[in-house]
Amino acid sequence: MQSARRVHRAFNPTSLPGLRAPRIHTREFYNAGKLPRAGQQLKTNGALKGLRRESTQTGEDQTGHISESSNEAILFFDGLFPLRLNWAFRLPWTNQRSLPQILSRFNSPTLSAYEPMNMIKQAIPSSVPMKVIEILPRYKDGGAFVKFSHPEGITAKEIEGLVEGYLRDKPIKPWFNPFRQIHTNLVRGKPWLEDLYRFPSSRIKVEFVPTSPESQAAELSQETLYSLFRRYGKLAEITSQPSDSKILPKYAYLDFSRVRHAIMAKNCMHGFKVLEAEGGGKAGTGLRLSFEAKMKAHWVRDWLKDHPRVVIPLVAAIIATVTAAAFDPIRTFFIKAHIDHSFALTNSRIYKWFKSQATDIFAFRLHKSEEAGLTAIWDDRKEAIEQISTWLMETADTFIVVQGPRGSGKKELILDQALKDRKHTLVIDCKPIQEAHGDSATIASAAAAVGYRPVFSWMNSFSSLIDLAAQGTIGVKSGFSETLDSQLSKIFSNTSTALKQLALDYRKKEDKDASLTDDDWLEAHPECRPVVVIDNFLHKNEESSVVYDKISEWAAGLTTANVAHVIFLTNDISYSKSLSKALPDRVFRQISLGDITPEVAKKFVLTHLDIDKQDIAAGKAELSAEQRSADLEELDECIDTLGGRLTDLEFLARRLKTGQTPKRAVSEIIEQSASEILKMYLSTVDKGERKWSPEQAWYLVKSLAANDTLRYNEVLLSNTFASSLSATAANGESVLEALSAAELISIQSNNGRPGMIKAGKPVYQAAFKLLTEDHVLTSRLDLAILTELTKIETKSIDKYETELTMLGSLPKQPREVGPRVQFLLDKLAASQKKVQNWEKEMGVLKKVLMDEY
Structure with a gap:
């Protein structure tokens, strides 16, 4: 064993010409930032002595492969470099040689043991009979290939077992992951050392390729693949190619539980040849491995694009949530400022000072005279003002309704008298909101009424277009756009929040009832x-x-929650139908305002005239006493004609100020009213969706000119209302309600039902008489009524004749048919007589129209 070790240490493969690499000085990962100098020797163990330091990451001569002789093999060590730094290779200015320079910044005396070269030294013990020939780092894979030679008496498989056993006994952990140790495996295939922009993943694509051009590859089973690759780590799934797929070469997917397991398998098994005994076919099958991304590069974008039914409503909900969170506090602030006039110029101290200084210089005659004139009316309606003020001090969850015709002073009574000392008052005019054309204009008008800003009313139309496009694409509405109902709910919801905050601003910590909840405190303090x-x-x-x-639903919520008092000002006498839907179990507090009495009306006009006379310059002559007395006598008569409507009285006072006599002024007012009636109610020109016919309006004008009052049911039974040929005017009750809303007439109730019809304004009574005195106009409109009645009776005659013809066609005339035949004959005779009489009257009227201008 010792002799083999001496041979191992003495052998230097770089001495062989075939294994000598070209002398290219590179900055190795184990000597980052320093060029090797001639004769420099590394302090290393026997296995690393004489190590070739000029190897590149793409193999010898940059071929992408590592050559091996009969006694040489390759080990792959993983966990040497952090995989998290793979993003650096995606940068356009980065190459793989720059990573050792980055890693060298971590080298220090305290971390020298964790330097990649030292970790390889530690992983290969001196007792293992091997000699390291070459080390090729794989930065993308986080490891390195170690090419080594071994003696004849020991196999590469045995050396792999010795190194693995050593690493199990003495695990080596990298500095960037102290919880995982380094592993190694013998490279069984022919690794491909590429430097392409391909990065590791936990999925490997295994392609089955033939070992030679004339041979054919076999498709390996999942059991064979499992036996080959399970040693490198736990497999999560093996997916074979679909049986009906014609893609060549055949392939399969291996999903490992961890990326490092896939890296080890790919580097150790790429190019491995599966023999026939292992299921590789007669000529064997080669394995070509590559990393496969488990998800597409744009999987998020594709998922969003492919699931519009989920994405579009989700985006709409997110936008609505963000918008509400960002803009609702701002909108509530502006509504509060609109109610308490925080930014109003008239409330500033500078404006008030300038106004006090200029009061003596500028005299507002018109404003002064109007105030003095209204004072006479407020004295007459003092009881109603006090009643409203008392209701505002009480806790009652119901509406206050002030009803009266136009020009009766409802708004002035509430704002200038009952609420003149109230700081927080919000006035909402329904007229511009209701008359706005389109949803966007309606939203903008409602927002302006309460001070709701910013408001993006144009977004409603834009989002509706998006919603329409989405409906055409996915088949259902996306919910991105909002209806007018939901937009108004948002506006009024923010207004409720602002009103509640203003009410709670009166609450003080030192109050006796400061411990009450907000709702209880609001209920206990209606004055706030x-x-x-x-x-x-x-x-x-x-x-x-x-x-x-x-508006009525929102107002009901305000009153029942004790957030605010709500006062409705309306001209319609049937307001209870609409308000009862919002508060069905409440009795409304109501005040009806009518025309003022003649005495108060006279005082009102005289107050205007007296104030005006006090402001006449000293150089002008006063009216004579006789002229003044004559005017006053005429004024009594004129006021009886004009009535007690405030707008008409103000009009009269302005005309008297210009020097006109009362009779002349009233005469012009009556003429002007007659022209309005003729244009608005009696014109035969198409007025759009007008709910009455000119014949029905003329019938009321002519009847009221003869009688000051008419019976409601008597009017409904008349031929003009009971059998009108106009489709929009067929219902007599709807016609009368429409004419009452248009103020041609006024309907007075009797025990809760309509009972009496009068002129809409007192001055209209005189205007009706003036219109009937015009013979040409009367003849033309009477002719229109008679023409319509003649057509109605003619239709009735046709119906009678048709039924008589049907009865006459019977083969036998039963005795029971006789009374019916007689009834039809009587009806026919009566209708014919009416038509004949009307024809005579029509002839007279036509003669008048032909003779007079």
Whole structure:
């Protein structure tokens, strides 16, 4: 044994010309950063003495293979280099020679034992009869090939066993992974030392190739593959090529439980020849091994692209969550600022100072006169103002409803009187929200009403297009877009949060009831709650509108949660139908505002005139006492004609200020109202979805001109309302409700049911009479009514005649048919008589139209 060891130490394969490599100075991994000098000897054991240091990573002469003689073999050591540094080889400026330089930075006296060269020295004991000829590092695989020679009396397999036994007894662990030791195996095949951009994975593709061009390879079974590769590590799965696959060469996949096991198997078994006895066929089968990525390079992108039904709703949910988390606090802040006017210029101290200094310089006559005129009305409605103020101090989870016709001063009564001392008041006008065209405009209007910003209303249309495209692609809606209902819910939800925060701002830590919960504290302090005023509710009399439904539901939530008081201002007398859907078990607190009395109306106009006279310059002449007395006498008569509607009274006061007499001013107001009626209600030009016909409107105008009031049911039974030829005006009750919403008429209830019809405004009564005094207009509209009635009766006559013809065609006339025939004949005669009388009247009307202008 000792003589063999001496022979082993004396033998130097570099002395043979065939094994001598070209002298290319390289920076070896075991001597990083230092060029070897001539004559330099390494301190090493016997196995490494005379080691060739010029070997490259791609084999001798960069052929990619390692040559072996009869007494030479190769061991592969793994775990020498960290696999985590493989990413460095993917960089365009990196080559495999730079890794030793990186690793050399870790070399220090304390880590010298963990240097890769020293670990190989430690892994090969001096007692093993082998001589290391060449070391080829494989940085990508984290190991190195060690080529060695052995004496004739011992095999390479025995040397492998000796080294493995030594490593089991004295494990060597690298510095970068102290929990795993180095392993080694004998290389049984012909390894391919490539420096391509191919990196290890736990899956190996084994191709079965013929050993010679004229031979044929055999496809190995899973049992054979298991017996060949199990020694290198645990196999997780063996996947054979599908039987119907025509891909050549045949192949199989080996999935190892760990990447290092696959590395060891690939480097030791590449090029291995399976003999016939082992199942390799008659001529044998060669194994060609390569790493196979278990997942595609773009597997995440492909998965996202291939599963739109999951990805699109998930993306929509993530965007909604991020948007809510980022923007909701900002929007709540802006809503609070909108309610308490934090950024309003009129609340700043500088503005108030300048206003106080300029009050004596600039006189706002119009504002002063309007305030003085409204004071007379507030004195008359003082009881209603006090009632509303009392309700706002009480805890009652119901609505406050102020109903009255347009121009009755509802908004001024609430904002300027009942809520003038309230700091936190939010006014929402339903009119611009309801009249907005399209979902985006509706969302923008609702957001502007409450101060909700930022609002991306254009995103609703954009997301709808995305949702439509997704529906055409995957067949179902993705949920990326949101409906108008959900967008309004978001806006009102943020508004509720802001209102609650404003109410809780009044809460102090030193209060006696500071220990109460937020809900209990809000219930105990109704005076601290903000007030939400919803103006123009049911503006277009559309009870089923999404906007009105959402506002009423949101208002119900505010009142029941004691977050805020809600006051509805509406012109519609049927508001309870819509509000009862939101609060079905509550009784509303309601106040009805009508026209003011003649005494208050006169005082209102006189207050305007008196204030105006006080502001007349000293150089102008005053009206004479006689003229003033005459005007006052005319004013009493004019106010009786004009009524107590505030808008009409203000119009009258402005005209009187210009110097007109009361009679002249009222006459122009009546003429203007008549023109509005003619254009809005009696015009035969198509007005879109108008729910009444001009004949029905004229019937009411003519009837109210003759009588101040009409019976509701009597109007419904008239021929014009009961049998209208217009499809949109066939229902008489819907027509009357539409005309009431349009303010041509007003319907007054009697014991909860419609009972009486009056003019929509007091001035309309005079306008109706003015219209009926126009003979040409009356003749034209009466002719239209008679024409329609004639068509209705003609249709009835046709129906009677058809039934009589059918009865007359019977072969025998039964006795029971006689009464029916007589009934039809009487109806036919009555209808014919009506048609004849109407034809006569139509002739007279046509003559008037032909003779007069």
